[in-house]
Amino acid sequence: MDDIVIKAMAKWPNVPDCYGWLGLDARGHWWMRDARTQALGPFPTLDTPGPAAARGARLAHEKLIEFIGRNYQADAAGRWFFQNGPQRVYVSLEATPWIWRLQSDATQADAVAVQAHTGVDAGAVRSAWLDEAGRLYLHTDLGFGLVDSADMWRAAAAVEAGRWTPQPIESALTPQRFGFVRAPTA
Incomplete structure (x- = not known):
């Protein structure tokens, strides 16, 4: 985990977790899901493929993708997340972590x-x-x-x-x- 993330967590320890805003597809691409996209339904999975638009916008910014990758991990319940500074952003998985x-x-x-x-x-x-x-x-x-x-x-x-x-x-x-x-x- 990045040092800047660890410092942000210490500075703001009570930031609420975020659900439904980030997805990982079966090709390893990250997808940002805004409120309009989330209204279309859950992130598609292998077993429940939904509308393609429910994926959201594919992230393409190389440095952002690297940052997410460095700060990607699982909690004790097997829920995968990206630690974005003080906020834990849980990831919807199309297939696997x-x-x-x-x-x-x-x-x-x-x-x-x-x-x-x-x-x-x-x-x-x-x-x-x-x-x-x-x-x-x-x-x-x-x-x-x-x-x-x-x-x-x-x-x-x-x-x-x-x-x-x-x-x-x-x-x-x-x-x-x-x-x-x-x-x-x-």
């Missing part, structure tokens, strides 16, 4: 390095999971997440090479199984 991006690992042939949408290294892959729609999830040292659909060709190569052996799972069961909340509420 982490979206994995894959790169070829230069240290080994046919190996894959896993990185979170925030740029953080995921560490070792502990298990792989495949849902009813063919989406691939990885449980890593960092946590549980969905592989970005743009990286499925690298993921397929890792599976074919025997590096990962996906187990079946229903998408709707992933939050309970891996301890996260897709739509946090107060």
Whole structure:
């Protein structure tokens, strides 16, 4: 967490939490949801896709995205949030709290390095999971997440090479199984 955020939390300890204003999609993009957008319904999820307009406005400012990524974490109840100075902004998740991006690992042939949408290294892959729609999830040292659909060709190569052996799972069961909340509420 950024030092400036820690100082703001100490200076203003009683700022109310914020819900419904920030979403993370299945590609690892952040979405800002103003009051008009929230009136269209909840942030779409894999299991309850709503209108596309309910996503809001996709964030594109590189420094803001980096700031959110550095200050992104979960509370004890598995609700993910962005600590924005003294205010905790809970994140609505389309899929999972982490979206994995894959790169070829230069240290080994046919190996894959896993990185979170925030740029953080995921560490070792502990298990792989495949849902009813063919989406691939990885449980890593960092946590549980969905592989970005743009990286499925690298993921397929890792599976074919025997590096990962996906187990079946229903998408709707992933939050309970891996301890996260897709739509946090107060």
